[in-house]
Amino acid sequence: MNQMGFAELFLSAGGRAPRLPSLLAAAVLLFLAALYEATVTPTLHWITGWLVYPALFYPGACVLSKRLHDRGRSGWWAALILVSIVAVWPHPAGFLDFLFFLVLVWAAVELAVMPGEQGANRYGLNPVGPLPAS
Template identity: 65%
Template sequence: MGGQAGWGELFFSAEGRLARAPFLIAAAILTGLVALYEAGTPVTLHWLTGWFVYPAAIYCGACVLSKRLHDRGRTGWLAALVLFAIVAVWPQPLGFFDFLCSIAIIWAVVELGVMPGEQGANRFGINPIK
């Protein structure tokens, strides 16, 4: 995603690499959309529409996370761990298992939101920052 790709590729493709700034923007958009859906949907409608909204949000999250993991030189399959941890603690962590999931989320925030991507090309493509 060298700045030329569109929103569709950002949210619906797991190929290539993603720089930190677009990742943070995409993560904020996805988190905001899910939070708005949670807050603004009546319970009866939420039960029906959730079957479509949550899988779409998880798929988009997996694509964005995978590309950012690729930029860090990691396998995109680690996105499953991050998404599992997010689903486990949403909306509020309660027990020891949720504490462990929270640690995984903290790792993901530091690894993906703070650390820079690998310099130069790696096995997932060229550096998105030219």
């Protein structure tokens, strides 16, 4: 079984990542974003947001890319997912936000429900290892 450290999961977009570590990493990033939103005043938010959001987006793109790779998809789909999160955060308001919400529903099913591709794919070996022989 191929073990991946959290530093590699958060800071590298190459390779594949299994479902559970990816979901935990995404939950940590969303929690940090929500905590930041809840605790920072609007004035301070405007000043510090230029530093905080890139510090959250880069690891988010890395985690999403690795999980997308595990599903056999290009990591560039992470850009659409991140734009959708920004569009509907903290709540969707209009028709375009509804479309972005649909993208997030697709991403949740694709990345949280569906298993990774069995065996190696063009992004690397299966991160959970080979299936046991029957």
